[in-house]
Amino acid sequence: MLEIGSIVGGKYKVLSVIGQGGMSTVYLAMNERANKPWAIKEVRKDAVANYQTVRQSLITETDLLKELSHPFLPSIVDVIDEDGGFLIVMDYIEGNTLEKALKHMGAQPQEYVIEWGIQLCEVLEYLHTRKTPIIYRDLKPGNIMLRPNGTITLIDFGIAREYKEAKAGDTSYLGTRGYAAPEQFGGMGQTDARTDIFCLGATLYHLVTGHNPSEPPYEFYPIRYWNQQLSPGLEYIISKCVQSNPDDRYNSCAEVMYDLQNYRELEKGYKKEAKISVLIFAAIIVLSLFTATLSVNFQIKSRKLANAYYQHYIAEAKGTADESEAANLYAKAIAEKPTDVDGYFELIDNLLLADDILSKEEDEELRKILISPVGKTTVEGALSTNKQAYSEVAYRLGIAYFYCYDDVGNKQLAAKWFQIVNDNGGLSKDKQERAFRLGKICQYYSSIGTEFKSGDKVISYREYWDDLVAISDGNIAEVDNPTTALVIYREVAAQIYNNAAKFIEAGVTYDEMSKEMDTLLAHIDEDILTRYDLTNSTKELVSKTQRNFTAAKQALDQVGK
Numbered sequence: 001m002l003e004i005g006s007i008v009g010g011k012y013k014v015l016s017v018i019g020q021g022g023m024s025t026v027y028l029a030m031n032e033r034a035n036k037p038w039a040i041k042e043v044r045k046d047a048v049a050n051y052q053t054v055r056q057s058l059i060t061e062t063d064l065l066k067e068l069s070h071p072f073l074p075s076i077v078d079v080i081d082e083d084g085g086f087l088i089v090m091d092y093i094e095g096n097t098l099e100k101a102l103k104h105m106g107a108q109p110q111e112y113v114i115e116w117g118i119q120l121c122e123v124l125e126y127l128h129t130r131k132t133p134i135i136y137r138d139l140k141p142g143n144i145m146l147r148p149n150g151t152i153t154l155i156d157f158g159i160a161r162e163y164k165e166a167k168a169g170d171t172s173y174l175g176t177r178g179y180a181a182p183e184q185f186g187g188m189g190q191t192d193a194r195t196d197i198f199c200l201g202a203t204l205y206h207l208v209t210g211h212n213p214s215e216p217p218y219e220f221y222p223i224r225y226w227n228q229q230l231s232p233g234l235e236y237i238i239s240k241c242v243q244s245n246p247d248d249r250y251n252s253c254a255e256v257m258y259d260l261q262n263y264r265e266l267e268k269g270y271k272k273e274a275k276i277s278v279l280i281f282a283a284i285i286v287l288s289l290f291t292a293t294l295s296v297n298f299q300i301k302s303r304k305l306a307n308a309y310y311q312h313y314i315a316e317a318k319g320t321a322d323e324s325e326a327a328n329l330y331a332k333a334i335a336e337k338p339t340d341v342d343g344y345f346e347l348i349d350n351l352l353l354a355d356d357i358l359s360k361e362e363d364e365e366l367r368k369i370l371i372s373p374v375g376k377t378t379v380e381g382a383l384s385t386n387k388q389a390y391s392e393v394a395y396r397l398g399i400a401y402f403y404c405y406d407d408v409g410n411k412q413l414a415a416k417w418f419q420i421v422n423d424n425g426g427l428s429k430d431k432q433e434r435a436f437r438l439g440k441i442c443q444y445y446s447s448i449g450t451e452f453k454s455g456d457k458v459i460s461y462r463e464y465w466d467d468l469v470a471i472s473d474g475n476i477a478e479v480d481n482p483t484t485a486l487v488i489y490r491e492v493a494a495q496i497y498n499n500a501a502k503f504i505e506a507g508v509t510y511d512e513m514s515k516e517m518d519t520l521l522a523h524i525d526e527d528i529l530t531r532y533d534l535t536n537s538t539k540e541l542v543s544k545t546q547r548n549f550t551a552a553k554q555a556l557d558q559v560g561k
Helices: 051-066 098-105 110-128 193-209 233-239 253-261 269-287 291-319 324-336 341-352 361-370 379-384 387-404 411-424 429-447 461-471 484-503 510-527 536-561
Strands: 012-020 027-031 036-044 077-080 085-091 144-145 152-154
Touching: 012 036, 036 051, 051 077, 051 085, 051 269, 098 144, 098 193, 110 144, 110 152, 110 233, 110 253, 193 233, 193 253, 233 253, 291 324, 291 341, 324 341, 324 361, 341 361, 341 387, 361 379, 379 387, 387 411, 387 429, 387 484, 411 429, 429 461, 461 484, 484 510, 484 536, 510 536
Parallel strands: none
Antiparallel strands: 012 027, 027 036, 036 085, 077 085, 144 152
């Protein structure tokens, strides 16, 4: 074990033990240079019999987490592979595991469990819908941290794996018995998203009943066997999740999330009505297959009907002043045509960015829409089948998160969307280049001018300035739209206002910054004001941007030539 007070990796001082399991110990440590706490997870060679297997799983964990960005996931800042063991330095997550909550308080309130379940569905769906899907495989209360603000963080990716479509089965069978799905122990093909759904059901079962599935009686009794006050709807959801046959479970976490959000509707009458609806639908399909002509006519009418509904929902959304109702209508429109970019653009322009700010509440609404079920996948899953459309929507969302989230922008949340653009391509040369530069800034933004979290490297303000200039180059209003151009220009003004002295210290001259501001102000006059019939909100954004440049020029003059 690491000694309390020792220095690890030349920079992390070990303060205390904060967690211990069968294979690893987790310490609280402080990077004394950065004066910031971190968690260090240690696995020693002498602590496990199959160390090389465990070490490989840890390498997998770090490799996976480095590529992920989600509010419910931790980030990796350093990896130390020593002769005596393997160390992972990651975000220190304040709070306790749900395992501790069970140990100290027993079964958790149903409403809490449902809310945690919804959050778990969101993060699992995020993992499952990556370009190469990631199967977590070890969901249990001990791997879920509950933060003081009530949100969860999924930890310990040691046995997660990327889903390989051509593989017949997993190469190793790992998991926690009781929570792990039958296919995790061989003989049922490789694990997939439905494996995590089983683990989710087992976890919710333990949380809401207080009965550990890895202890006697080793069975998933209906949850109301233990507590008659629990919801029949929640009982149905958990029961469907923990079916032994993967085909009998939910197909996606988006489906589970939808039912958790509507668990009170899952009563006997509701399920009976749904079953009847399915039978009626099946009968219609059978009848439509009698002749090829009827089938073709049915498909044409279905497309026309879907398009009619789509147009109706868009028009209704534009006409309502109720933001919640508008969001619901846009969601319905997008569900009708999930690969059509217009629905997303209408949502972004007319609702999410109507005030040029993407609020936290609007971000949550967007997430709900993207993970809503469509057929056997989600809205985002369906959109991703059209690479061109996926890139276009991702570009717009990346811009929104980068510049407008919570009125200051969030580079971490923007990173995912620019990565999608870079992976899929298909946009104009200017947009692709802008997405690449913005994605690059997302990667190092929090460390510009300072050491990285690990204390190893410095990002220059010179490099940052060059990227800013490249991003704002050209006629953005023509390539994108006036609003995108203005928010990019505002970012340049804001960075000069806040960091003029640091830019100069890094070698960016007074004249360079002054000339760039004059160039961008000219773009506003020539590319926007003289060529577009602007709305009142865009006119106000122009005025704000011009005021930003006035303030930036004053700040630059104070620094001096």
